[in-house]
Amino acid sequence: MHNGSSFFSQIPPVTKNLIIINLIVWLAMFVLPGRLGTGLENFGGLHYFLASDFNPAQLITYMFMHSTQSFAHIFFNMFSLWMFGMTLERTLGSARFLFYYVSCGVGAALVQELVWALTWEDTMVGLLAKYNAIDFPEAREYIRHLMSTPDGKTAIAQNLNMFVTIGASGAVYGILLAFGMLYPNAPLYMFFIPVPIKAKWMVIGMGAVEILIGLSEAAGKADGIAHFAHLGGMIFGFLIILYWKKKGTFHGSY
Template sequence: MQNGTSFFSQIPPVTKNLIIINLIVWLAMFILPGRLGVGLENYGGLHYFHAADFNPAQLITYMFMHSTQSFAHIFFNMFSLWMFGMTLERTLGSARFLFYYISCGVGAALVQEFIWMLTWEDTFVRLLSTNFHLDFPEAKEYLQQMTASAEGKEWLARNMNIFITIGASGAVYGVLLAFGMLFPNAPLYLFFIPVPIKAKWMVIGMGAIELLIGLSESAGKADGVAHFAHLGGMIFGFLIILYWKKKGTFHGIY
């Protein structure tokens, strides 16, 4: 409490409302599946664009949904949004911050779609190889034969619904990137590390880690996390901030 105002009232409006919306949707994901008979992520989660259940609105809706299997998913995303989003919103202004946040989330989704486009065939071939005890070339030929017909293409579109991503991480990684670019020398403390790390080094380190894990994931060691989507949020954030810097948007604050 300070001067009679609450802690919550000190959070800028866009950051505050993004956190509220994410929490409401997360609670709805617990309640509504029992009434609908299916999880909300089947409607609002990001699907591959060739999947039967894909629709363009998912490029936005997915970033407001989080796993109900682990509180850590929404907690760390919202904690990071609160921690860095407040400063960023006050720096950019609410309207520009909202544009930036949504743009990074959509950018992350587009990168994830591109990665799925490159990897879906190998994923299906590996599944067929495992389920039907085929070697890789045989499984690939079997998939090509199966999808040569209209019925096979329908089967493929239905089964492509296995590709689904939810979470605000792509947008949040964009927020972290912007903080690192605008306040590169700001000292940050990480868990279990007693010395401060400059924001620019933390952002570079996080990007490198996501790239390395993402490449490992592409090699067949998937951990269920959309690492390239995180990178996508950072890439789109970098381009937007770079453009705004060249336009003189920030008036030398960085």
């Protein structure tokens, strides 16, 4: 009992509460009957801002929801939050760490919204052409005609509800970025590499991988993961840490 209490007491409060909240929401989504569980995701998951189910609160709520189809989604996010969040919270302080975490999550959401803005029409044109056996120019003309009428805009808004993303990955990637910037030479071990890698190289590698996969997604090879949102979390995190460093927020050498 003493060891268990000691373990949890060593986790800083914001990191601990973020993990608890994410687990509670995931369990609620998992145990609720189908329609209620789906409804929770539809309400809190991030939608494209032109979709009928979008509401601004989703820019925050989406990052506390995870897929119930696989435990790996929430496990790796919460494991990373625990592993790197503890150190960052002690470095930044609880209030600043919470601000950073939420800001990276919101930043990731904004980048995802931008990606949808640039790609939703092509996606819908492709689906319309495929399921109605028409060519792409005809499908695109039909979509644009719908967007020119009130009823058509309503129909499009309903169909745009297919674009939904959930998960803390954007915020977690921001945390990984911050760790790499503040502790660039810290040795990290990856599951499939037997030698340590400096944090700065791991972060650069992860960013490069997300760019490459994101570009392949844009070319039509989607894997269902919001890779550009991950990059968004890293970009916003980089800007925040850079600003804090220039302002002299950090004291000592990290």
